[in-house]
Amino acid sequence: MACPAVWQYAEQCSFQEAHPGFSEGWGCFYFQGKIAAFVPMKPIFILNGPNLNLIGEREPEIYGAGTLADIEEGLRKQASAAGLEIDFRQTNHEGVLVDWIQEARHAASALILNAGAYTHTSVAVLDALRSLSAPIAEVHLSNIFKREPFRHRSYVSPASTGVICGFGAQSYRLALAAMIEILESSAATRGPHA
Ligand code: DHK
DSSP states (O other): OOOOTTOOEEEEOOOTTTSTTSOTTEEEEEETTEEEEEEESSOEEEEEOTTGGGBTTBOHHHHOSOOHHHHHHHHHHHHHHTTOOEEEEEOSOHHHHHHHHHHHHHHOSEEEEEOGGGGGTOHHHHHHHTTOOSOEEEEESSOGGGSOGGGSOOSSGGGOSEEEESSTHHHHHHHHHHHHHHHHHHHHHHSTTO
């Protein structure tokens, strides 16, 4: 949801008791003293697995010329235009990825995950993802189905809400747009007007 400049501020909602259907972790925008819109106060986690720190240098014909920092910057702007925050991270370590996915259970409103090569190998990542109730978008820069057969299998897909691959950096932007829409429609049904 775009956040017009006239919306004065967003803050943690304090009226959960008055509106029992409303969950902790959702915030509201006020306009002229009235609640104008609801947004999740928790960030959208965007987690990246092994070797994604090297994009821009590594196999640019497959992964593109842009860096992970370029992708992060674009996503931060996209989220902020919707009044949302992202928590963007990268690790080369499977256990760290599992820890972050577990952290997302309570700290994230949604998860966008490019698990890199762990997509094709990690039952631990799949098990961690299955513990999440938030929406999950699986993302890949490349079209994994056009590549080697071992990349056609994903341990992330069975736990994901949806999968986007093959659009380069745009895969992330499309995933974020989808997550924003899901969160907005969820906010609309949770608000006191529902
Ligand atoms: C990135 C990787 O590092 C590979 O191991 C995956 C994925 C594909 C991507 O396209 O973003 O197979």
